[in-house]
Amino acid sequence: MMNPYAFNVDDAATYTGQSVWAIREAIRKGDLTPSYKGTKVTIKREELEAWVDSFPAEKAA
Template sequence: MAFSISAACKVAGVGRTKIYEAIASGDLRARKNGAKNLILREELQRWLESLPTEKAIAELMAAKAPPIAGAAG
C-alpha cells in the first residue's frame, strides 16, 4: 500500500512541509508514478519510528540549557 503526500500527512499527523523536507533530506523515500509522489506504508512507518522520542528531545534540551544562576551543583 502507498500513500499520496496528502494522505501520508493525514496518517502521520504532520504537515506537507515536514514530509517534503524529509524526502529532500533522504530521510523519507518517495516513489514516483508520473508526476505523483507515493510513499510506501512501510517507509512512512520507518521514518516515523526514526524520529526522536519526547524523552530524547527533553534530554537534548536539558544538556544544551545554560546552568541556572544560584543553583546548587
C-alpha cells in the same frame, strides 16, 4: 478500515500526524524515499512508519 499500501503527500501527512511541509522536507533530505508514477509522488506505508519510528523518544533540550 482498509490499510493503504502507499500514500500521496497529503495522505502521508495525515497518516503520520506531520505536516505536508515536513513530508516534503523529509523527501528532499533523503529521509523518505518516494516512488513516482509520472509526476505523482507515492510513499509506501512501511517507509512512513520507519521514518516515524526513527524520531527521538524524548523532546530535545
